[in-house]
Amino acid sequence: MSPAATPGATAATTPGATPARRRAARRRPRRSRLVTRRVARWIDERVGSASVVRTALGKVFPDHWSFLIGEIALYAFVVLVLTGTYLTFFFRASQQEVIYRGSYAPLRGVRMTEAYRSAIDISFDVRAGLVMRQMHHWAAVLFVAAIVVHLMRVFFTGAFRRPRELNWMVGVTLLILAIFNGFAGYSLLDDQLSGTGLRIAYSITLSIPVAGTWLASLLFGGEFPGPDIISRLTVIHILLIPAVITLLLVVHLALVVRQKHTQFAGRGRREDNVVGTPVWPTFMFKSLGLFLITAAVLAALGGLAQINPIWLYGPFRPAQVSAASQPDWYMGWLDGALRLYPGWELRAGGFEVPAPFFPAVLLAGVTFGLLYAWPFLEARRTRDLEVHHLLDRPRDRPVRTALGVATLAFYVVLTLSGSSDVTATTFGLSINSVLMALRIAVLSAPVVSGIVAYRLCIELQARDRARQAHRAHPEHRAGSAGDRPAGRTSAGGASVPPAALAREPRQGVGEEHQRRQQQPPAEQEPVGHEGHRGGDGERPDARRR
Amino acid sequence: MTSDESPSGAPQRATPPHGGTPPHGGTHPQGDTPPHGDTPTGSHHAGRAGERSVAAAFALSMAAALGLAVVYWRGGQPQLEGTFLALALGGLGVGLALWARYFMPHEDVEEARKPIASTEEEIELFREEFEQGERILTRRKLLVRLAGGSLATLGAALLFPIRSLGPRPGKGFKSTPYRQGLRLVTSDGRPIKAADVAVDNVLTVFPEGHVDEGDTPTLLIRPSGTNRPRPGREQWTPDGLIAYSKLCTHVGCPVGLYQAGEHLLLCPCHQSTFAVLDGAKPLFGPAARSLPQLPLRIDAKGYVVAAGDFSGPPGPGFWDRDRP
Ligand code: HEM
Ligand code: FES
Numbered sequence: 001m002s003p004a005a006t007p008g009a010t011a012a013t014t015p016g017a018t019p020a021r022r023r024a025a026r027r028r029p030r031r032s033r034l035v036t037r038r039v040a041r042w043i044d045e046r047v048g049s050a051s052v053v054r055t056a057l058g059k060v061f062p063d064h065w066s067f068l069i070g071e072i073a074l075y076a077f078v079v080l081v082l083t084g085t086y087l088t089f090f091f092r093a094s095q096q097e098v099i100y101r102g103s104y105a106p107l108r109g110v111r112m113t114e115a116y117r118s119a120i121d122i123s124f125d126v127r128a129g130l131v132m133r134q135m136h137h138w139a140a141v142l143f144v145a146a147i148v149v150h151l152m153r154v155f156f157t158g159a160f161r162r163p164r165e166l167n168w169m170v171g172v173t174l175l176i177l178a179i180f181n182g183f184a185g186y187s188l189l190d191d192q193l194s195g196t197g198l199r200i201a202y203s204i205t206l207s208i209p210v211a212g213t214w215l216a217s218l219l220f221g222g223e224f225p226g227p228d229i230i231s232r233l234t235v236i237h238i239l240l241i242p243a244v245i246t247l248l249l250v251v252h253l254a255l256v257v258r259q260k261h262t263q264f265a266g267r268g269r270r271e272d273n274v275v276g277t278p279v280w281p282t283f284m285f286k287s288l289g290l291f292l293i294t295a296a297v298l299a300a301l302g303g304l305a306q307i308n309p310i311w312l313y314g315p316f317r318p319a320q321v322s323a324a325s326q327p328d329w330y331m332g333w334l335d336g337a338l339r340l341y342p343g344w345e346l347r348a349g350g351f352e353v354p355a356p357f358f359p360a361v362l363l364a365g366v367t368f369g370l371l372y373a374w375p376f377l378e379a380r381r382t383r384d385l386e387v388h389h390l391l392d393r394p395r396d397r398p399v400r401t402a403l404g405v406a407t408l409a410f411y412v413v414l415t416l417s418g419s420s421d422v423t424a425t426t427f428g429l430s431i432n433s434v435l436m437a438l439r440i441a442v443l444s445a446p447v448v449s450g451i452v453a454y455r456l457c458i459e460l461q462a463r464d465r466a467r468q469a470h471r472a473h474p475e476h477r478a479g480s481a482g483d484r485p486a487g488r489t490s491a492g493g494a495s496v497p498p499a500a501l502a503r504e505p506r507q508g509v510g511e512e513h514q515r516r517q518q519q520p521p522a523e524q525e526p527v528g529h530e531g532h533r534g535g536d537g538e539r540p541d542a543r544r545r
Numbered sequence: 546m547t548s549d550e551s552p553s554g555a556p557q558r559a560t561p562p563h564g565g566t567p568p569h570g571g572t573h574p575q576g577d578t579p580p581h582g583d584t585p586t587g588s589h590h591a592g593r594a595g596e597r598s599v600a601a602a603f604a605l606s607m608a609a610a611l612g613l614a615v616v617y618w619r620g621g622q623p624q625l626e627g628t629f630l631a632l633a634l635g636g637l638g639v640g641l642a643l644w645a646r647y648f649m650p651h652e653d654v655e656e657a658r659k660p661i662a663s664t665e666e667e668i669e670l671f672r673e674e675f676e677q678g679e680r681i682l683t684r685r686k687l688l689v690r691l692a693g694g695s696l697a698t699l700g701a702a703l704l705f706p707i708r709s710l711g712p713r714p715g716k717g718f719k720s721t722p723y724r725q726g727l728r729l730v731t732s733d734g735r736p737i738k739a740a741d742v743a744v745d746n747v748l749t750v751f752p753e754g755h756v757d758e759g760d761t762p763t764l765l766i767r768p769s770g771t772n773r774p775r776p777g778r779e780q781w782t783p784d785g786l787i788a789y790s791k792l793c794t795h796v797g798c799p800v801g802l803y804q805a806g807e808h809l810l811l812c813p814c815h816q817s818t819f820a821v822l823d824g825a826k827p828l829f830g831p832a833a834r835s836l837p838q839l840p841l842r843i844d845a846k847g848y849v850v851a852a853g854d855f856s857g858p859p860g861p862g863f864w865d866r867d868r869p
Contacts, residue, residue, distance in 0.1 A: 131626045
């Protein structure tokens with residue numbers, strides 16, 4: 001780190017310190033600083049890093065709680081790599097049959113694969129092994145959860161719009177890889193639960209028309225269970241997918257830096273600037289704190305909350321199944337879809353497309369296909385091809401918000417369906433009626449929740465408008481609008497397209513598309529999004545400084 | 546990380562990047578109250594309280610890390626390890642966050658956004674340089690084509706190793722080891738006599754020598770009701786014994802539950818239900834097909850043996866399952 005990067009170092013002394021202490025405090029940093037300086041210079045002479053690092057440290061990140069979710073995902077991944085690396089030292093990816101003789105008494109003398117035995121050993125005989133295993137699994141659960149919530153944040157605020165479509169697609173790929181790797185992870189252990197999950201994965205692969213048997217054979221090395229599946233999954237889980245995830249994370253973050261973070265409008269936040277905390281030191285400290293707190297929560301979960309107690313499930317036997325076996329939460333929707341889809345399959349000329357193809361392969365394909373395409377679909381529909389750096393508030397985009405809520409409702413019902421049998425037994429209902437109710441819900445819940453979300457958006461907009469009318473200061477407005485004609489070339493010679501600069505007045509959404517076309521937005525009065533900021537959008541007084 | 550700020554790598558930090566006055570921000574805006582109260586110039590009282598809480602967090606972290614080391618030393622204990630690790634990490638994290646909160650600047654800083662796309666000139670320059678190189682290449686048309694061709698050929702050749710990943714999906718997918726006369730055995734390899742299966746009971750069995758293979762698990766049932774055999778299967782149920790594949794035709798879970806009263810088989814995975822007396826046809830749930838039935842015989846010594854393979858490939862469907 002170059003010394004130049006330390007901006008206005010804060011006084012090291014504290015009030016009330018003795019003179020001697022103060023002197024010591026002054027002397028000590030000086031000596032260490034000399035060393036740092038020499039190291040920094042040594043590196044700079046070889047790399048020329050000072051100006052680059054300085055620029056990096058001066059980067060500005062807008063503050064909003066919702067921007068932290070992506071960071072949590074990143075930090076969960078860091079914990080995954082650290083704990084996972086520890087596990088690799090002890091895990092044996094082998095399907096060799098052995099007899100268990102470890103310290104967990106109920107399994108002694110039981111025939112099992114080496115993979116399963118090593119996972120049991122990690123749990124009982126490796127010091128700190130169980131905590132690491134459980135932290136790893138909890139981190140996987142959190143990783144996918146944080147990615148999904150992060151995706152929702154990006155979706156509902158329109159952060160995927162131009163120029164960020166590319167990063168949206170990188171993000172969707174990361175989600176898919178995270179889900180795959182999670183599944184691959186808990187399938188490694190070769191316990192009864194993972195075996196059942198693998199059997200289902202195998203069957204879903206088989207269901208693919210024409211190529212299914214080939215794909216299944218190549219993936220599993222033959223017919224299920226296949227002699228090599230555990231070692232293959234291990235390579236996929238600890239090398240292949242993590243490497244790709246790391247690469248894509250780098251691309252993802254580099255794009256965020258390059259394109260600069262989006263921000264909500266208000267308080268001097270415009271399309272042509274980014275306002276927030278600088279990386280050094282405030283943001284860096286906060287973010288490092290967030291990493292450690294994320295890791296702390298995962299450590300607490302890893303130590304105190306049991307997850308995936310494989311010693312209770314027993315080793316995998318193809319003829320056995322543990323009743324009410326539940327996959328990790330992020331696979332629940334797939335399991336639910338498999339339950340709800342009726343036994344409809346296509347047959348013609350001796351060929352068939354088996355039923356699971358539709359709820360598993362087709363649904364997943366359509367889901368992720370639509371996710372990839374969404375930025376382009378929306379831009380096409382709204383004819384909005386402008387660059388956007390200011391975020392939408394969900395209420396200002398009722399159609400998008402309603403669609404998003406409806407989609408979420410669909411997947412929530414599917415996920416709930418993944419435990420339909422548990423629901424039935426818990427509430428003493430017949431499994432048939434629960435299934436029927438869920439089949440109705442999966443079709444109706446999206447419609448109902450979509451309509452409710454849409455109405456709510458309109459309602460909130462009306463409330464904002466009323467509040468604004470109540471608080472309007474015409475002089476203020478006129479002043480600020482005249483001060484900075486919207487859409488003009490802004491400071492620093494950076495020319496931003498006029499339409500991108502203008503904020504839109506809230507209106508009924510029906511006309512959303514036409515409005516964008518007909519009215520040059522630059523003409524509009526900049527009423528903007530200040531309502532939620534509680535401040536006056538333009539703050540003419542702030543500009544005096 | 547590269548500097549995308551300006552070609553010269555000139556500092557952009559904190560200072561308003563443009564000539565004019567910023568609407569908001571700047572490193573040290575006088576008279577602006579930062580959102581979080583205390584700053585380097587904040588009141589002494591808040592400063593001391595802040596320092597105390599940060600120090601406490603770091604001290605807690607240190608103590609917990611020591612505790613963790615002691616727990617390891619003494620042999621380890623999962624709950625304590627987790628707790629101490631959480632406190633050690635959390636104390637450090639909270640300390641850093643509080644530090645940032647109490648003693649670091651919070652006023653907003655502004656950075657200008659420049660258009661991301663390159664300027665026309667830059668694009669033009671790039672194009673020129675690129676095309677210059679391209680012209681050198683395209684002068685040798687034949688070589689370009691040959692190079693492309695050899696790359697494509699190599700690419701195609703490199704696809705072949707994928708073939709090594711698994712055998713050709715042949716007859717194995719459609720048949721099982723069951724053969725005429727092969728005895729049924731339990732999971733510990735014991736052959737079965739007809740009398741071993743009580744009324745309304747069910748046993749999981751395998752073809753002898755193929756216990757616990759992927760496609761062999763079989764259910765041997767002696768239902769109390771009368772079987773309604775499908776045409777051609779009248780002889781498949783000697784002595785009232787019926788055998789079906791245990792693998793669900795949905796996605797292959799072992800069909801684990803037998804409800805003797807209603808003569809139903811239930812799959813625990815997605816609750817498909819099969820009628821035992823009606824050729825195990827699916828009554829409910831997502832399965833589309835009946836469980837394949839195994840023709841049975843009783844051999845001369847009274848053992849239950851197979852009279853052939855299943856009536857169809859066991860387990861889930863696939864593209865050419867019904868083709869010979
Ligand atoms: C990319 C995100 C990752 C996800 C979502 C993930 C998820 C999982 C899950 C859910 C398990 C099952 C854990 C259990 O219940 O015991 C697992 C096991 C395992 N993971 Fe990961 N993992 C990831 C990355 C990694 C990395 C980077 C490594 C190694 C460098 C690794 C190494 C392992 C090993 C060796 C096991 C099996 C050993 C055991 O748990 O006993 N994982 N993983
Ligand atoms: S596997 Fe039996 S119902 Fe799905």
